[in-house]
Amino acid sequence: MKFPGRRQHKHYFPVDNKNPLTNQINRSSRLLRNYIVGIDQVLVDIEAKIDQAFLDEFDLQRGMSQVISDEVTEKLYQRLKDENLIDYEFAGGTIGNTMHNYSVLADDRSVLLGVMSKNIHVGDYAYRFISNTSSRVDLNYLQPVDGPIGRCFTLIDDSGERTFGINAGLINRLHPDSIDESLIAQASALVISSYLMRTEPGDTMTEAAIKAVKCANAAGVPVVLTLGTKHLIEKEPEFWRQFVKEHVNILTMNEEEALAITDYSDPLQAADKCLDWVDMVICTAGAEGLYMAGYVDEQYKRETEYALLPGFIADFNQYEYSRPMLLKDCEQPLRIYTHIAPYMGGPDSIKNTNGAGDAALAAVLHDLSANVYHKRNVGKSSKHVQPALSYSSLSQMSKYANRASYEVLVQHSPRLSRGLPEREDSLEQAYWAI
Numbered sequence: 001m002k003f004p005g006r007r008q009h010k011h012y013f014p015v016d017n018k019n020p021l022t023n024q025i026n027r028s029s030r031l032l033r034n035y036i037v038g039i040d041q042v043l044v045d046i047e048a049k050i051d052q053a054f055l056d057e058f059d060l061q062r063g064m065s066q067v068i069s070d071e072v073t074e075k076l077y078q079r080l081k082d083e084n085l086i087d088y089e090f091a092g093g094t095i096g097n098t099m100h101n102y103s104v105l106a107d108d109r110s111v112l113l114g115v116m117s118k119n120i121h122v123g124d125y126a127y128r129f130i131s132n133t134s135s136r137v138d139l140n141y142l143q144p145v146d147g148p149i150g151r152c153f154t155l156i157d158d159s160g161e162r163t164f165g166i167n168a169g170l171i172n173r174l175h176p177d178s179i180d181e182s183l184i185a186q187a188s189a190l191v192i193s194s195y196l197m198r199t200e201p202g203d204t205m206t207e208a209a210i211k212a213v214k215c216a217n218a219a220g221v222p223v224v225l226t227l228g229t230k231h232l233i234e235k236e237p238e239f240w241r242q243f244v245k246e247h248v249n250i251l252t253m254n255e256e257e258a259l260a261i262t263d264y265s266d267p268l269q270a271a272d273k274c275l276d277w278v279d280m281v282i283c284t285a286g287a288e289g290l291y292m293a294g295y296v297d298e299q300y301k302r303e304t305e306y307a308l309l310p311g312f313i314a315d316f317n318q319y320e321y322s323r324p325m326l327l328k329d330c331e332q333p334l335r336i337y338t339h340i341a342p343y344m345g346g347p348d349s350i351k352n353t354n355g356a357g358d359a360a361l362a363a364v365l366h367d368l369s370a371n372v373y374h375k376r377n378v379g380k381s382s383k384h385v386q387p388a389l390s391y392s393s394l395s396q397m398s399k400y401a402n403r404a405s406y407e408v409l410v411q412h413s414p415r416l417s418r419g420l421p422e423r424e425d426s427l428e429q430a431y432w433a434i
């Protein structure tokens with residue numbers, strides 16, 4: 001497992017130095033591995049450039065992720081083909097992307113739960129999904145189904161706004177019996193999305209997801225929820241508040257979803273509100289960058305060396321150098337916050353923002369699982385006197401998340417094709433130093 005950049009010696013791992021006293025990871029003994037689990041509606045993205053008239057013709061609401069019938073799907077697909085509008089067809093799904101990106105960044109195992117067609121033919125969607133997914137993503141637990149996986153028409157208009165049309169296939173047929181409880185209980189995190197609750201009568205996905213969540217809660221495995229799309233939250237904000245409060249440890253959202261669940265349009269204020277319900281919050285805010293919020297016990301707080309920032313909470317970044325903790329592990333909890341502007345001010349030209357938030361989450365998951373990995377293998381390290389949730393500080397994680405998002409913005413696909421460079425040619429070493 002590697003992090004990008006060169007960390008200062010005491011923060012850097014794996015450790016180059018082979019001195020057995022300073023490096024307790026003995027490379028000749030077998031290291032204890034860890035993994036994360038995600039559940040998704042297994043989808044292939046079909047991306048095309050369209051205009052408003054196209055959306056109107058197919059009765060699609062701009063900016064939304066909406067389910068479309070087989071009949072509409074066939075007409076829509078035919079139109080895209082006839083007019084040569086399709087840019088690419090590639091594995092997608094918000095959690096599928098996150099697991100893939102995590103495995104690419106961490107060069108380590110993640111497990112994806114969902115369905116997969118029993119009969120696969122070269123070139124079909126199921127084939128494409130598998131062949132566009134990192135070999136580090138363990139697909140052995142997918143539940144076979146007698147029919148197609150889903151298709152997600154990712155329709156991009158001139159302003160860059162994307163509208164999703166989902167042809168569900170059998171994506172919501174994941175059965176609770178396919179949730180292996182011991183797999184979940186031993187994971188470093190369980191990652192789900194609000195989309196898993198958008199099902200039709202007869203579907204079993206929601207039940208399966210709830211089973212996995214309850215199992216993770218009982219085993220003390222952090223549950224990570226990504227809010228998916230604001231419209232789902234706007235429909236039932238109270239349900240989501242309750243769900244998040246009862247079951248979720250880490251909440252990820254963009255500023256629109258944050259507004260839908262908290263009623264606050266200021267991402268910092270919204271993140272702060274969410275700390276009433278969860279242990280850690282990641283709120284992406286497009287061109288404004290990224291906010292993170294969490295808890296630390298008073299005795300472990302660390303002051304930032306950056307300038308203090310004004311905002312809804314004055315000097316909100318004061319303790320951003322602290323490593324976040326679960327609220328239950330804090331004797332005297334202190335709320336900590338950080339903000340980071342887009343990496344290098346954002347790319348000169350954005351190819352596509354689709355999946356930028358998924359990539360940020362993948363980076364945070366890498367940091368979280370690195371902490372579990374290190375704790376399992378070097379349990380006596382002074383690093384683990386503090387029962388922290390992550391390996392790095394809130395500030396450091398936000399840099400990593402931001403860097404991963406940038407990589408997605410400058411390519412067409414929401415999935416990374418390689419890890420991040422260990423050294424950044426374009427950056428001072430100091431960017432990664434703390």
Ligand SMILES: Nc1ncnc2c1ncn2[C@@H]1O[C@H](COP(=O)(O)OP(=O)(O)OP(=O)(O)O)[C@@H](O)[C@H]1O
Pocket residue numbers: 253254255284285286287288289290341342343345346347350353354355356357358359360402405406409
């Ligand atoms: N217009 C932009 N300019 C610069 N950076 C951007 C821009 N849009 C996004 N980013 C970067 O990407 C990150 C995530 O963006 P965004 O808030 O759009 O995610 P999202 O809406 O959750 O994406 P998705 O749901 O597609 O994964 C931001 O924190 C920022 O670093």
Ligand SMILES: O=c1[nH]cnc2c1ncn2[C@@H]1O[C@H](CO)[C@@H](O)[C@H]1O
Pocket residue numbers: 040041043044045065092093094095097152164166195354355356358414
């Ligand atoms: O209903 C859905 N379920 C699962 N994933 C979805 C849904 N709608 C859109 N995306 C996925 O979100 C990713 C970008 O974050 C896209 O790749 C798309 O596949």
